[in-house]
Amino acid sequence: MEFKEFIVDKEYENIRLDVYLSKMLLDKSRSFIQNLIEEGNAVINKISKKSNYKLKSGDKVELTIPSPAMLDLKPEDIPLDILYEDKDVIVVNKPQGMVVHPASGVYEGTLVNALLNHCTDLSGINGVSRPGIVHRIDKDTSGVLVVAKNDFAHNKLAEQLKNHSMKRVYIALAEGIIKEEEGTVNQPLARHPVDRIKIAVIKGGREAITHYKVIKRFKSSSLIECRLETGRTHQIRVHMSFIGHPLVGDPVYGYKKQRFNLNGQMLHAKVLGFVHPVTGEYLEFEAEPPEYFKKVIEILEKELPK
Structure with missing residues (x-):
């Protein structure tokens, strides 16, 4: 203490x-x-x-x-899709279905467990349960994440998140036909007052801004690109649901009746760009969406009139 x-x-x-x-x-x-x-x-x-x-x-x-609570996190030999690594940062492509860090009784199979097996030099700013974790994406969202290997790198990356200079681009499949080519959702978010599992648009909540544009329209859905100006929990999922276009496969904010047998929302963190915390060089990484995502798009493509 x-x-x-x-x-x-x-x-x-x-x-x-x-x-x-x-x-x-x-x-x-x-x-x-x-x-x-x-x-x-x-x-x-x-x-x-x-x-x-x-x-x-x-x-x-x-x-x-207080002294940090002792938490016996076990390194696990889980394959990592590493896009980049040096002595300060590691950039990974997280698969759908993997929790980023231990919480709420989940202490195994997380990205942190895999990272601990890969390297021991991770930042300690976020405590024993979240070593190296600068930002998160949902369990059922796939895509690019940067992890800090030391506290200096962590603080520098956190500054970029705070001042909105980190580039984060997602692709998603939204329900319905979005008429406008692009738009911005600027609605504050906070924990739902009744259902504590959910996040909701709440007056007085934390500022949240999502920019989106349509990539392609299908018969009853729209493939979109989303750029985050802020990074709140469930931000894209809640914002798209708020404007009447929840993400396909979203079990929390989406339609109850789903056409595809998915394990979660059609959302992928495709691009991540940031200034290296030590060298000052701008780095940008891109990860293609997973196979299940591509297969759904292929099915929708075939249904379009030729």
């Missing part, structure tokens, strides 16, 4: 508690700090406060950082 104490200078007056602690603890992510605050580990003048508390000059901030 680690204990830290700060006295707020006048220059930091009226800024949020979580922002202040992010500036004081440069080796910790904002989400890590917010979790500490939510769990009651930050007190101001002996009183527990929330992340959005506005600090006053002279406030005494006391922060307790």
